[in-house]
Amino acid sequence: MKRWLCVALAMGMALALCACGETAAEPASPYAGVWTAVAAKFGDTDIPIEEVFTDGMVLELQDNGVCQLTLGDESDPASWSEAEGVITISDGENDLTGTVSEEAIILDISGMSITMTRDGELPAEEAAEEAAQ
Secondary structure, eight states: OHHHHHHHHHHHHHHHHHHTSOOOOOOOOTTOEEEEEEEEEETTEEEOHHHHOTTOEEEEEOTTSEEEEEETTEEEEEEEEEETTEEEEEOSSOEEEEEEOSSOEEEEETTEEEEEESSSSOOHHHHHHHHHO
16 A cells, blocks of 8 residues: 555655646747848938948847847947837837848838848848849
């Protein structure tokens, strides 16, 4: 009788320990990574990105909704969220919004469209348009 009680208690403790394991991690965001500004457009006018951001613009999105926006040598922490293809980046005072896909982020900054890509190259569609001009 004591032996069965000990076995039952041991099994109960083992099951309790299994239940205390870590919960499943949230899936990684398809948008997490380092994005580099590659093109700028104001209205119908293309502007070389080097004229807009002489020292570059880089956005690092992390899975946990935190991001780092770097303009040249200056880097600021911010948060980001995405809903239905719209990305919002907030530093607590200002919000940047734009569209996001796995290929590009297009931010609207004071009426100027800034295109960012992971590899620092124009998306195929925009590269073809630029080559045709």
